[in-house]
Amino acid sequence: MKVPTLEHLRADDIERMDYNQLIGLVRETNRPPGGLDSIVTIAQRAFVRPGWRVLDIGTSTGVTAIELARLTGASVQGIDINPVSLEEARRRAILYGVDDLCSFQQQDATMLVDEDETFDVVFCGNVTSLISRHERALGEYVRVLKLGGFLAAIPMYYVRTPSEKLIEAVREAIQVRIEPLDKRYWTDFFSITPLQPFFCEDYTFDALDPAEVDTFVDHILARPHLESLDAEARSAVNRKYRAHLQLFRENLAHMGYSVMLLRKEPEPMDRELFTAHRAHAGVRAR
Secondary structure, eight states, X not given: OOOOOGGGOXXXXXXXXXXXXXXXXXXXXXXXXXXXXXXXXXHHHTTOOTTOEEEEETOTTSHHHHHHHHHHOOEEEEEESOXXXXXXXXXXXXXXXXXXXXXXXXXXXXXXXXXXXXXXXXXXXXXXXXOTTHHHHHHHHHHHEEEEEEXXXXXXXXXXXXXXXXXXXHHHHHTSOOXXXXXXXXXXXXXXXXXXXXXXXXXXXOOOOHHHHHHHHHHHHTOGGGGGSOXXXXXXXXXXXXXXXXXXXXXXXXXXXXXXXXXXOSSOOOOOSSOOOOOOTTOOOO
């Protein structure tokens, strides 16, 4: 759907939007699971540096792309299917002084226009779970990734079984037919040749009070650009955006995620046999 300018939006237009379109409308700082900590971990563990090329799949309002450029000096290309979000990403890149390092394009992740082995890092966050043909998307990630380059994924999954009612509500909000998948699904999904597991850390989401969500929504909806909406449209945004975030608060209470790095290798490597773990602090060798 092509979104009209703000002053021409009506309540009916808002009602037809999914969550990703609302993100672009309200200019939410849309981060990957784990937020800045996840971005920093990927940047450090993949040794991202100036001169590297990074592809950010499902960049939304550009936060991951912009932060990677700021932190590392790498050139980052962000892609998304939502033109309104991409507009906001370009605005933010200028604001943070990295528009010379960041570019944003409207693309479909299952049909990337880039040539084979173009990027040193492909960052896909959790967006793959929202792509109906996610096997085809993974094939495209691998195709455009250089040999020796890193695929960075942060898949979300259920650690507690959700009700069917909750799953249906989330499906309606994001307009994607998600399934209640566990970590094993995503571990197996990304375990394809020529990708080799390189790093993985698991997390669970913190519990959040509903009042914190309401405070966050109040802050977002007070942004001056939204004053261009008429009263009915603003009311619709308030109701729908607030309802979505409260729904996601409930849903994430059942979920965890993993920060994963996989490296594109010329041939499979033998697994490590003699593994180890960090010794307890304060224990001295005798």
